Amino acid sequence: MKKTKRVALTTIIVLLGMLLAACGNAKPKETGAGGLADSPAPAKSSGKAVKLDIIEPGNGLPSPDQDTIKQELDKALGTDLNLTVYASGDDYKNQLNVRMASANFPDLFTVDRQQLKQFSEQGLLLDLTAYQDKLKPTIDFIGEDSLKKGTMNGSVYAIAKSPQIPYNTYWVRKDWLDKLQLQPPKTLDELYTVAKAFTDGDPDGNGKKDTFGITGGKMGAFNTIFGAYGIGFEGGPSLYIHDNKLINSLYDPNMKDALTYIKKLVDAGAVDPELMANSGLQHQEKAIKGQVGIIYIDWPNITKDQFAEQIKAVNPNAEWMQLEAPQGPGGQYVSSWDVGMTPALYAIPKSLEKNPEKLNKVIEMLNYVSTDGSKLVQYGVEGKHYNLDGDTVVPTELLGKEGAYFWLYQFTGRPEMEYLQVKFAKQKPYIEFADKQPHIQSYGGFIDYPEGYNAVDATRYIEEELTKFIYGKRPIGEYDTFLQTLESSMNYKVYMEEAERQLKELGYLK
Amino acid sequence: MVKSLEDRIFNLLVCLFLGLAALGAILPLMYVVSVSITPISEVLKNGGFILIPKAVTFSAYEQLFTQTGIPRAFAVTAFITIAGTAVNLVLTALMAYPLSRKLMPGRSFFLLMILFTMLFSGGIIPTYLVVKSLGLLDSVWSMILPNAVWSFNVLIMKSFYEGMPEELFESARIDGAKELRILLQIVVPLSVPSMLTIGLFYMVGHWNEFFQAIMYVTDRSLFPLQVIIREILMMTQQPLENAENVLPTETMQMAAVITASLPIIVVYPFIQKHFTKGMLLGSVKG
Numbered sequence: 095m096k097k098t099k100r101v102a103l104t105t106i107i108v109l110l111g112m113l114l115a116a117c118g119n120a121k122p123k124e125t126g127a128g129g130l131a132d133s134p135a136p137a138k139s140s141g142k143a144v145k146l147d148i149i150e151p152g153n154g155l156p157s158p159d160q161d162t163i164k165q166e167l168d169k170a171l172g173t174d175l176n177l178t179v180y181a182s183g184d185d186y187k188n189q190l191n192v193r194m195a196s197a198n199f200p201d202l203f204t205v206d207r208q209q210l211k212q213f214s215e216q217g218l219l220l221d222l223t224a225y226q227d228k229l230k231p232t233i234d235f236i237g238e239d240s241l242k243k244g245t246m247n248g249s250v251y252a253i254a255k256s257p258q259i260p261y262n263t264y265w266v267r268k269d270w271l272d273k274l275q276l277q278p279p280k281t282l283d284e285l286y287t288v289a290k291a292f293t294d295g296d297p298d299g300n301g302k303k304d305t306f307g308i309t310g311g312k313m314g315a316f317n318t319i320f321g322a323y324g325i326g327f328e329g330g331p332s333l334y335i336h337d338n339k340l341i342n343s344l345y346d347p348n349m350k351d352a353l354t355y356i357k358k359l360v361d362a363g364a365v366d367p368e369l370m371a372n373s374g375l376q377h378q379e380k381a382i383k384g385q386v387g388i389i390y391i392d393w394p395n396i397t398k399d400q401f402a403e404q405i406k407a408v409n410p411n412a413e414w415m416q417l418e419a420p421q422g423p424g425g426q427y428v429s430s431w432d433v434g435m436t437p438a439l440y441a442i443p444k445s446l447e448k449n450p451e452k453l454n455k456v457i458e459m460l461n462y463v464s465t466d467g468s469k470l471v472q473y474g475v476e477g478k479h480y481n482l483d484g485d486t487v488v489p490t491e492l493l494g495k496e497g498a499y500f501w502l503y504q505f506t507g508r509p510e511m512e513y514l515q516v517k518f519a520k521q522k523p524y525i526e527f528a529d530k531q532p533h534i535q536s537y538g539g540f541i542d543y544p545e546g547y548n549a550v551d552a553t554r555y556i557e558e559e560l561t562k563f564i565y566g567k568r569p570i571g572e573y574d575t576f577l578q579t580l581e582s583s584m585n586y587k588v589y590m591e592e593a594e595r596q597l598k599e600l601g602y603l604k
Numbered sequence: 605m606v607k608s609l610e611d612r613i614f615n616l617l618v619c620l621f622l623g624l625a626a627l628g629a630i631l632p633l634m635y636v637v638s639v640s641i642t643p644i645s646e647v648l649k650n651g652g653f654i655l656i657p658k659a660v661t662f663s664a665y666e667q668l669f670t671q672t673g674i675p676r677a678f679a680v681t682a683f684i685t686i687a688g689t690a691v692n693l694v695l696t697a698l699m700a701y702p703l704s705r706k707l708m709p710g711r712s713f714f715l716l717m718i719l720f721t722m723l724f725s726g727g728i729i730p731t732y733l734v735v736k737s738l739g740l741l742d743s744v745w746s747m748i749l750p751n752a753v754w755s756f757n758v759l760i761m762k763s764f765y766e767g768m769p770e771e772l773f774e775s776a777r778i779d780g781a782k783e784l785r786i787l788l789q790i791v792v793p794l795s796v797p798s799m800l801t802i803g804l805f806y807m808v809g810h811w812n813e814f815f816q817a818i819m820y821v822t823d824r825s826l827f828p829l830q831v832i833i834r835e836i837l838m839m840t841q842q843p844l845e846n847a848e849n850v851l852p853t854e855t856m857q858m859a860a861v862i863t864a865s866l867p868i869i870v871v872y873p874f875i876q877k878h879f880t881k882g883m884l885l886g887s888v889k890g
Contacts, residue, residue: 147822153839154849157673157825178822185818188728192819195729197735261847271814326857375851381653394847405854407645517848 111280115270143174144455147200149193150438151186152179154499162478163503166470171459179502194218199443199457200359207253208437210244211542214251220442220453222250228457229253233505235464242600243436245538253460256435256507258528259391259514264318264417265427269295270387278415282322282355282422285388289364292387298409307364309377310390313557315369316356317429324353324424325350326534328438330553332430333593334536338604340594344556344580348424350573351565360564372560384409388417393524416527428531436538464506471503472513481517485517538599544592552584630656640764640858642665647854659877664859673824673832674863680744681829685810688748692806693799695753695856701787722755728819735820746820747828754809757802764798765791797878811868833860 155177156166164175180186188205194213205213213219222244226233232242236256244252251358266278271288274295279285289307291297298305306314313329320327320343326334343349359365366372366386381389381396382404395401396414401416405412419426440460446453450512463471473480479493489497497517514525543549559576562568568576580586597603635656639647641664642657668674697779702708703715724730726734731750740746768791776786792799797828814830837860838853 122852149822153835155824157676159825176822178824180818181838189818192732193728196733196736198732198741284820379652383648386650392847398847400850400853404644409650501848514847 131446137310143168143172144452144457145174145176146202146452146459147176148177148202149186149200150204150440150502151181151183151190152499152502153181155179155502156499162475162501163471165461166475167459167467167503170470171364171455171462172275173455173459175459177502194443197445199445201446201452202440202442202459205437205441206439207539207542210246210252210397212439214249218444219251220444220446223251225457226250232457232463232464232506235468239433240436240507242442243434244439246542252439252441253506255438255440255504257433257435257509257510258437258507259525260428260431260531260533261394261525261528262314262317262390263393263528263531264419265381265391265396265414266417267292267297267387268413269411272357273297273299278417279420280418282319285319285420286355286359286362286364288517289359289388290362293364293602294361297387298384304385306366307384308359308388308390309366309369309372310384311372311377311378312370313359313560315365315377315390316352318419318427319356319359319422319459321350321427321429321532321534322420322422323352324427324534325349325352325429326430326536328430328432328536331556332534332536333433333538333541333597334430335597335603336535340443340590340597342590342593343430344577349424350570353560353573354570356564357566359569361566370557381405381414381500382408384412386566393521394518397521397524398518399520416524418443419531426532427534428528429533431533432534432536434537436539436543437507459507463503468508471500471505472508473497473516474500489519491543493517505551517555537594538601540600540602541589541593541596544588547585547589547592549589552580552586552589553585555580622677636858636861640855640862642855644853644855649781652854658690664853664855665863667856668859673827674829674860677827677832678863679831680826681811681813684744684747684813685807685859688742688754688810688813689806691748691752692754692757693803695755695779696761696802697792697795697799699753700758701765701791703758704762704765704833718758734818742818742823742826744826747816748810750816750820751809754806754810757805761795761798761802764795768794800875800878807871808868829864833864836860 155161167173167175178189180189190200190205190209191200199218210219222229232253236254240254240256241250243254244250266288268278270292271278274291274297276291277284278287292305292307294303296303296305310316311329313327317329320579323346325343325346325348326332326341327343334341335345339497356365366377366380366485368376370382375395377386377389378391378401379394380386381391382401387394393416396405402443405414417426424453442453442456442488446456469476469480473487473489474493474497478484479490479497481488481490511525511529515522518525559568559580563570563573563576595601633655638654638657641660641662643659643661643663644652646657646659684700688786699718703711703718705711725731735741735746735750738749740749743818772790773786776790779790812830814829814834815829817826817831837857
């Protein structure tokens with residue numbers, strides 16, 4: 095008893111001590127942080143590093159002391175960058191919403207189209223229209239077209255990253271084709287034959303029926319099939335223009351035929367049975383494990399060294415090759431390619447108007463990473479991460495080791511093709527192949543959802559019903575009923591009308 | 605004692621059932637441990653499922669501890685857990701004890717206020733504003749102080765203290781003890797089991813801290829373990845947005861999971877015995 099008493103007493107004292115220490119430590123921070131957040135901008139430029147708070151989704155950022163890019167940017171710009179990245183999109187949204195609501199604005203942050211609309215209407219974003227002259231180097235870098243992507247109600251509210259290039263195609267197991275004495279499929283009929291043979295013909299020769307034909311990320315697995323029917327489809331319906339008429343994939347006259355063909359594939363057992371449950375990179379895992387022969391995926395996820403090694407580890411004979419989009423009744427397209435999409439939109443809060451020193455630094459930084467600093471945020475430090483051979487960038491080994499996070503600082507994007515060919519010299523043919531494949535140009539990325547249209551609900555409903563058609567749970571004859579329900583209970587008509595209006599405004603429709 | 609056939613069958617069934625239940629608890633853990641110490645090529649060859657490792661490597665752990673922010677995050681989390689639990693326990697005890705004494709003026713009013721917070725909370729944004737105006741943003745204290753007391757635990761402690769016989773306090777007073785002395789020398793020593801139990805609740809809560817970190821902390825060097833681990837796990841959940849991202853392998857993910865949960869698993873058995881003493885039961889033990 096006595097012992098317990100003493101132990102308890104010491105515990106209490108220690109705990110109390112810690113509590114006191116806690117309060118003591120908290121105090122200086124309190125004044126420090128509070129002062130920073132609340133005090134107006136210092137009038138004089140004190141020559142002190144300007145602290146810039148930047149948030150965006152992302153991952154893999156090292157701590158500041160190991161972050162070469164941060165250090166170099168700080169040195170060049172006289173800033174103290176505090177970049178925070180959030181691995182989960184939901185976390186990022188939470189953080190951004192809370193900070194916007196409590197007026198503790200980051201100095202630069204990414205938004206999506208919806209947030210751009212919401213925040214600009216609430217007057218929280220800085221109208222960049224007046225700053226276009228100052229931002230000229232940035233605008234030159236991203237291109238005038240990209241400026242449209244950050245435009246809302248006629249004003250520029252965000253800087254869009256320079257556009258990317260398509261990565262996705264069908265990939266097929268060459269060694270399986272050889273084993274079954276098949277040719278790479280060139281038409282939809284051949285695709286069917288091959289996919290069915292991969293399921294039934296035991297292409298891995300283990301005597302078990304444990305393989306199947308086609309997989310991909312949910313409906314994305316069929317993008318190219320829709321493409322062969324002339325339908326632009328990118329995991330979900332796209333908006334494209336045909337003879338100056340706006341078409342939504344769902345209303346494409348070929349849609350029923352395409353769904354019927356896919357149903358035929360499903361009925362033959364040639365499609366990954368867990369297709370609609372594939373989240374994240376599960377379809378890629380299946381490909382690496384040798385369970386599937388055709389996959390719709392981007393080249394990085396199958397040819398990067400890391401994955402190439404894994405594929406070899408499972409089966410040394412495995413050989414994946416890219417497939418040209420097969421010919422179908424509507425042509426041959428890999429997928430649609432949304433010209434309204436951008437990898438990210440960066441916005442500046444309106445509150446920075448009152449803090450010209452900071453605002454100038456943000457603009458200076460955006461201009462810097464678009465011009466002189468462009469190489470830094472792409473390839474790192476010259477002489478360390480890369481060397482220049484004339485004009486060509488020759489990466490060193492260190493770039494491969496440390497360069498995985500540099501993209502987080504590419505606020506205005508990068509010259510995509512050039513960049514990829516430096517960083518992925520080995521993958522060059524795949525990059526070019528995917529880029530050259532035909533795509534249907536689509537415009538959905540430009541469209542802002544009108545009042546009364548809930549995109550999340552509509553998207554879910556569309557996916558559910560399309561799945562039913564494909565799996566024969568709902569006869570294709572009911573397709574028109576499906577469209578009617580979509581229009582009546584999901585306000586799809588309002589969305590389409592709005593889309594038409596906005597595309598006319600942007601000049602894509604006459 | 606002679607066992608009838610019926611007894612034996614019953615025993616067998618019970619053993620079988622419990623054995624299955626235990627297996628159900630152990631197998632997933634075994635899977636995680638095994639994958640984390642098996643070379644990735646071996647894992648993939650087996651279709652991603654391994655229970656007993658055929659080859660052993662600790663490279664995933666090595667990578668985890670040298671190439672990620674884990675060691676730093678570990679230190680942050682350890683601090684939050686220790687300091688946070690200490691703050692929690694002191695404040696909870698200091699709050700619960702007076703509320704348990706019938707003599708305390710305004711007792712029902714304070715109790716009502718506590719109950720009120722359990723039913724209605726301010727919400728994320730008001731809380732954020734409070735944390736911000738206290739200047740706690742971007743400090744470890746933002747992960748400790750906003751949740752310094754959990755109302756529910758106060759009520760548990762209160763009912764525990766109420767179980768102590770009034771005579772105990774009377775005799776102490778007759779012997780000349782004042783309130784502080786009664787608290788420190790009688791109440792606290794008697795409530796060690798319940799303190800430890802509640803301490804474990806708090807501790808696990810702090811160890812799993814991640815929401816407040818996401819909300820209040822933007823300085824990467826202050827991120828606790830769970831945020832970093834979550835980042836490692838989330839990376840593979842989303843389709844690749846940037847070609848140059850190097851994704852953590854499955855073995856590395858599993859190693860991260862082990863790293864995050866091992867300390868709690870280790871601590872648990874030492875505190876577990878106090879659970880058996882119970883905290884909702886009476887205070888005076890035979």
